[in-house]
Amino acid sequence: MSEPRELPARIVVAGDGPLGVLAAIALRRALPTTELLVLAVAPDPGAFAERIGTALPFTNRLHDRLQVSEDELVRQAGASHRLVMRYFGGGGPDQQSAAGYGAAVDPAMTTAFAKEWGGGPRNAGTTAPPRSLGEVLAGAGRFAPHSGEPGSPLLDLDYALRWNVPAYRQMLVGMAGQLGIQHARADIRGFMPDVSGGIASLVAEGMGEIAADLFLDCTGSRALLHSYLPEARQIDWHDMHPTRRIAIAEAGRPMLALEDRATLTPLGWRWELAGRDGLQSILGVAGDAGDEAIHAALGAPPAQIVPFSPGRAEAAWLGNVVALGDAAARIEPFGGIAQDLAHRQLALLLELLPGRTVDASERAEYNRRAAMMADRAADWIAVHYAAPAAAKAFPGLQQSPELARMLDQFVRRSRTPIAEDSPMLVQEWGAMLQALGMPSGESLLSAAASGDGSETGRAFAQKAEAALAAAPPYGEWMERML
Amino acid sequence: MSITDRKPVRVVVLGGGTAGWMSAAGLAGLLGPLVEVTLVESEDIGIVGVGEATLPHIRGYVERLGIDEAAFMQATHATYKLGIDFRDFGRIGESYVHPFGTFGEEVAGVPFHHYWLEMQRQGRAADIGTYSLGVMAALENKFRPPSADASLTSTYGYAYQFDATLFGPFLREHAKKLGVERVEGKVIEVVRDGASGDVTSLKLESGQSLEGDLFIDCSGFRALMIGGALEEEWEDWSQWLPCDRAAAMPCAHVTQEIQPYTTATAMPAGWRWRIPLQHRIGNGYVFSSSFISEDEACSAIAAAAEGTQLADPRVLRFRAGRRKSSWNRNVIAVGLASGFLEPLESTSIYLTQMAVTYLLELFPIDGKIDPRDRDEFNRLVDMEYDRVRDFLILHYHATERDDSEFWNHVRTMRVPDSLQEKMTLWREAGRVEKYSDGLFYDASWIAVYIGQGLLPERHDPRTRLPDPARIERALGSLQQAIRDQTAAMPGHREFLTARAERLAAVP
Numbered sequence: 001m002s003e004p005r006e007l008p009a010r011i012v013v014a015g016d017g018p019l020g021v022l023a024a025i026a027l028r029r030a031l032p033t034t035e036l037l038v039l040a041v042a043p044d045p046g047a048f049a050e051r052i053g054t055a056l057p058f059t060n061r062l063h064d065r066l067q068v069s070e071d072e073l074v075r076q077a078g079a080s081h082r083l084v085m086r087y088f089g090g091g092g093p094d095q096q097s098a099a100g101y102g103a104a105v106d107p108a109m110t111t112a113f114a115k116e117w118g119g120g121p122r123n124a125g126t127t128a129p130p131r132s133l134g135e136v137l138a139g140a141g142r143f144a145p146h147s148g149e150p151g152s153p154l155l156d157l158d159y160a161l162r163w164n165v166p167a168y169r170q171m172l173v174g175m176a177g178q179l180g181i182q183h184a185r186a187d188i189r190g191f192m193p194d195v196s197g198g199i200a201s202l203v204a205e206g207m208g209e210i211a212a213d214l215f216l217d218c219t220g221s222r223a224l225l226h227s228y229l230p231e232a233r234q235i236d237w238h239d240m241h242p243t244r245r246i247a248i249a250e251a252g253r254p255m256l257a258l259e260d261r262a263t264l265t266p267l268g269w270r271w272e273l274a275g276r277d278g279l280q281s282i283l284g285v286a287g288d289a290g291d292e293a294i295h296a297a298l299g300a301p302p303a304q305i306v307p308f309s310p311g312r313a314e315a316a317w318l319g320n321v322v323a324l325g326d327a328a329a330r331i332e333p334f335g336g337i338a339q340d341l342a343h344r345q346l347a348l349l350l351e352l353l354p355g356r357t358v359d360a361s362e363r364a365e366y367n368r369r370a371a372m373m374a375d376r377a378a379d380w381i382a383v384h385y386a387a388p389a390a391a392k393a394f395p396g397l398q399q400s401p402e403l404a405r406m407l408d409q410f411v412r413r414s415r416t417p418i419a420e421d422s423p424m425l426v427q428e429w430g431a432m433l434q435a436l437g438m439p440s441g442e443s444l445l446s447a448a449a450s451g452d453g454s455e456t457g458r459a460f461a462q463k464a465e466a467a468l469a470a471a472p473p474y475g476e477w478m479e480r481m482l
Numbered sequence: 483m484s485i486t487d488r489k490p491v492r493v494v495v496l497g498g499g500t501a502g503w504m505s506a507a508g509l510a511g512l513l514g515p516l517v518e519v520t521l522v523e524s525e526d527i528g529i530v531g532v533g534e535a536t537l538p539h540i541r542g543y544v545e546r547l548g549i550d551e552a553a554f555m556q557a558t559h560a561t562y563k564l565g566i567d568f569r570d571f572g573r574i575g576e577s578y579v580h581p582f583g584t585f586g587e588e589v590a591g592v593p594f595h596h597y598w599l600e601m602q603r604q605g606r607a608a609d610i611g612t613y614s615l616g617v618m619a620a621l622e623n624k625f626r627p628p629s630a631d632a633s634l635t636s637t638y639g640y641a642y643q644f645d646a647t648l649f650g651p652f653l654r655e656h657a658k659k660l661g662v663e664r665v666e667g668k669v670i671e672v673v674r675d676g677a678s679g680d681v682t683s684l685k686l687e688s689g690q691s692l693e694g695d696l697f698i699d700c701s702g703f704r705a706l707m708i709g710g711a712l713e714e715e716w717e718d719w720s721q722w723l724p725c726d727r728a729a730a731m732p733c734a735h736v737t738q739e740i741q742p743y744t745t746a747t748a749m750p751a752g753w754r755w756r757i758p759l760q761h762r763i764g765n766g767y768v769f770s771s772s773f774i775s776e777d778e779a780c781s782a783i784a785a786a787a788e789g790t791q792l793a794d795p796r797v798l799r800f801r802a803g804r805r806k807s808s809w810n811r812n813v814i815a816v817g818l819a820s821g822f823l824e825p826l827e828s829t830s831i832y833l834t835q836m837a838v839t840y841l842l843e844l845f846p847i848d849g850k851i852d853p854r855d856r857d858e859f860n861r862l863v864d865m866e867y868d869r870v871r872d873f874l875i876l877h878y879h880a881t882e883r884d885d886s887e888f889w890n891h892v893r894t895m896r897v898p899d900s901l902q903e904k905m906t907l908w909r910e911a912g913r914v915e916k917y918s919d920g921l922f923y924d925a926s927w928i929a930v931y932i933g934q935g936l937l938p939e940r941h942d943p944r945t946r947l948p949d950p951a952r953i954e955r956a957l958g959s960l961q962q963a964i965r966d967q968t969a970a971m972p973g974h975r976e977f978l979t980a981r982a983e984r985l986a987a988v989p
Contacts, residue, residue, distance in 0.1 A: 001602075001603055001937065002599040002600075002602075002603060002912060002937045002938045002939060002940060002941050003603065003939065003940050003941070004599075004600050004603070004940070004941055004942070004943060004945050004946050005911075005940045005941065005942065005943040006943060007943045007944075007946055007947075008943070029590075030590070030591060030944060031943075031944065031947075032947065033947065065591070350591050351591065352911075352913065353942070353943070353944065354911075354943075355940070355943040356943075359910040359911050359940075360910070361903070361906045361907040361909075361910045361911060362907065362910065362911040362913060364903075364907075365907055365913065365915060369916065405854075405858065408854055409854075409858065412847070412852065412854075412855075413843075413844070413847070413855075415843055415844075417858070418918065418919050420917055420918050420919065421918070441847075442847065444513060444516055444842075444845050444847060445512060445513070445842060445843070447516065448512060448513045448514045448515065448516050
């Protein structure tokens with residue numbers, strides 16, 4: 001007879017950045033009777049999540065599930081919508097193209113082959129889209145998130161959010177307070193190990209020993225808890241990712257736009273997020289460029305330059321300590337991928353939430369899947385340096401076998417193989433590769449398909465027209481919201 | 483290059499069974515002018531054709547090729563299938579249905595089966611099958627296609643039960659319309675290029691020579707090209723799947739109603755299938771010749787099968803395993819030449835379909851084989867086979883049966899590590915290992931684990947949180963909704979009869 005496991009009596013979340021607070025809210029919703037303590041530790045100088053507020057579409061689903069309202073994010077946290085990321089220069093100096101989100105980013109619908117044939121989440125031979133609904137709407141400056149009404153022409157459209165980080169954190173802290181989550185500020189002075197490779201308690205300045213069944217390490221790249229454990233080992237990504245420093249400019253003028261931009265510079269990719277609180281420019285810096293070169297590539301004087309060391313924990317969950325976010329994987333905080341990864345780790349933890357004691361098999365399953373998630377997120381970054389012009393500028397980078405396979409298949413056949421625990425749908429990968437200026441090979445299935453594509457083209461034009469008619473000017477919608 | 487300028491790739495398919503015609507029709511239908519497909523088959527060589535039950539994926543194949551479902555059902559005497567009823571597997575006298583569908587819904591991020599385990603512990607839950615519309619509709623002999631919305635009526639899927647010996651010929655007619663050339667004859671020699679080792683042509687008894695760029699080996703267990711000529715290694719899995727024979731025997735219907743499901747009943751040295759088609763019922767005993775003789779097995783199936791015997795039992799021989807590489811040089815093995823897994827979960831046609839799908843995705847551009855495409859094909863085919871293999875082994879291993887040598891063997895054997903890990907995760911925490919590609923997701927594993935009495939030791943702690951009376955009420959209303967929906971569905975035969983274009987003429 002199967003017995004219910006005991007509920008954890010107490011969980012300590014170390015780190016009170018946005019991820020720590022969001023994790024605490026998630027745990028409070030899942031475990032209303034468990035005592036929760038968020039321990040604020042001294043801020044991590046390398047914690048980009050504190051500064052760069054954007055993610056990918058998955059985060060919208062997680063927020064929704066945790067009752068973090070998107071409308072309130074717009075009202076209280078300066079949130080706005082990104083329909084496409086426009087890439088400049090991946091394919092050479094004059095190349096530019098935009099990539100959107102969602103399964104329907106491919107108007108040619110060549111992926112229908114896989115869907116109709118397999119009936120499930122199967123491989124797709126994608127021809128990257130020349131256009132997508134997201135691009136059409138972003139170009140026209142029209143958008144409103146659909147409310148799920150059936151038949152809406154905006155239903156297929158997915159999007160990412162960007163937000164103001166301090167305001168976002170403040171909103172989450174407010175929610176956590178209402179949910180009765182304890183919050184204390186104290187530096188960690190030491191740990192008492194337990195017998196199973198974890199932590200029995202931590203010693204906090206002025207608070208004495210704090211025991212718990214489970215500890216979440218949300219302390220950023222220093223991984224204050226995880227790095228204490230004797231089994232903690234790191235996997236180095238230096239040979240795959242060239243960025244060693246990240247330069248951040250002062251916020252520019254406020255913007256309301258449905259598109260963000262990424263531009264290849266001689267030092268690395270520059271990312272410009274159109275924040276309602278100001279344009280945010282950040283640059284991944286490879287090599288040992290001086291301040292002037294950084295200034296030139298960033299397009300503004302750097303307000304901050306932070307060292308960066310890419311890699312991940314071999315096993316993010318050791319004993320009763322689960323590392324989340326930068327504590328588990330240090331990934332360039334660009335285009336929303338780092339937050340996306342952190343949020344998918346959190347969702348995985350909710351799925352495999354342990355009882356008072358941790359079972360070795362579920363920890364192993366968590367680590368197996370979290371490792372795949374992190375590796376595919378690392379591929380997401382690495383793809384940017386595999387773009388033709390980037391590969392010339394940053395030669396000699398290694399690629400994971402999965403990434404090498406995807407690039408090979410895309411370049412020769414326009415096919416994007418499915419990968420387990422990938423941050424994006426195969427259609428989204430296809431769109432991104434195309435936007436990065438990757439040459440795409442011929443899909444035989446598309447070539448052999450009857451018709452010249454004019455019918456698909458007409459159908460897309462109709463959809464685009466309907467979407468434009470249904471969506472108000474984005475500024476108008478925003479004004480109504482506020 | 484415009485499509486009309488290209489020289490079509492010459493594809494020669496060897497073998498006219500299900501795999502041969504599925505490959506030929508798929509290639510000709512979806513690559514059209516890029517290929518020139520010839521299929522060689524011999525009327526003197528029989529086909530295995532026991533794959534009578536299918537998985538829902540087959541619908542994708544039929545639709546994608548633009549085949550009319552009614553014509554297909556009529557030609558193959560097909561009935562609808564909602565799942566498989568497994569009897570006597572975990573213990574003699576117990577049964578469960580593995581549906582093409584789910585059990586309940588997750589609540590607050592916790593999968594349904596954890597709440598069910600908790601309620602069952604408290605003695606407040608019924609059999610888990612009563613919380614699945616797919617299961618209940620099957621057991622009530624009801625059928626209606628699922629809805630496309632997100633409601634309860636969308637929580638199941640369906641496939642077909644058909645006469646596999648008629649499926650090949652049906653596809654043959656379709657394939658010929660698509661331009662596939664059929665050649666009658668026996669292959670006496672596989673001719674290879676001395677330098678490259680590639681196959682260049684097939685020499686027929688008639689003296690005719692079939693030249694090609696690419697050769698598809700659908701010659702069944704004989705594997706004339708992949709096994710015979712190229713000597714591609716076979717990975718043997720009989721230590722885990724010891725059944726190596728089947729005694730097949732058709733019978734007449736005994737009841738008015740046609741079960742919209744396949745029945746698999748465990749036997750002392752294997753199991754037997756019962757597959758209701760439009761006019762007859764397919765029966766067969768899948769057994770291990772190490773534990774029972776062919777004669778004994780034939781007597782056993784004749785004794786066990788209900789209804790008038792329409793033919794004597796016919797014995798088929800096979801072995802579980804797969805080629806180390808299904809694509810070697812310019813030969814691609816599809817179907818039984820590539821691998822064999824016994825029909826316990828009706829995966830044979832699925833595996834063929836997947837191989838054709840991957841071949842279409844990775845088809846050599848202008849006939850030039852890129853080793854990276856070949857590796858990718860082999861990787862995907864291996865993954866499909868390996869995942870199905872573990873799931874099949876579970877049906878034998880998760881048992882309390884100790885009433886025969888056969889069951890003692892499979893109960894106590896050492897299973898692959900990949901399966902052992904899945905079972906440990908289930909036993910310790912009630913969780914199912916997740917993957918997003920391949921066959922058989924959570925609900926399938928849960929159906930077999932629970933159906934065969936392999937219950938976890940512990941389940942999710944969050945099941946302690948809601949008031950048990952509330953969970954009990956929720957389970958009760960789900961059961962009621964399923965009863966109501968099932969009652970509103972037409973009977974399977976009634977549904978078929980109302981669509982006479984799907985029915986073959988009574989012989």
